[in-house]
Amino acid sequence: MESASVWLLVFFLFIMIRTYFSVKNIFYSNKKIQENISYIFTDEKICMExxxxxxxxxxxxxxxxxxNKEWFLIYHNAQTMNMVPKKYFTKEQLSELRDIIRKNNVKAKLRNH
Structure with missing residues (x-):
């Protein structure tokens, strides 16, 4: 039984290391996601620059x-998303963005405050 636990641990570590290097490779191979990005949210659309x-x-x-506590994660599909940091928003802007998301009937898990 102990041998199975060791193999399970080795497999888990392999998956974690593989995931780390995959994400790192994706980040460094895509110059667009390394840029500073500005967002404008309207009732109709999201503008990224x-x-x-x-x-x-x-x-x-x-x-x-x-x-979540620090980010809005805006998914384009199950795997691809934009991570928008909340630290640049005022409380009013956070509330407005939540309202826009709700008005557009986007599937969402939003915080209450």
């Missing part, structure tokens, strides 16, 4: 939004 690109997408194309 980086140093070398600008992109708009409508709320009805958003797969889901999750809000």
């Amino acid at each position: 980086g140093e070398t690109f600008s992109e708009d997408f409508t709320w009805n194309s958003v797969y889901k939004v999750n809000e």
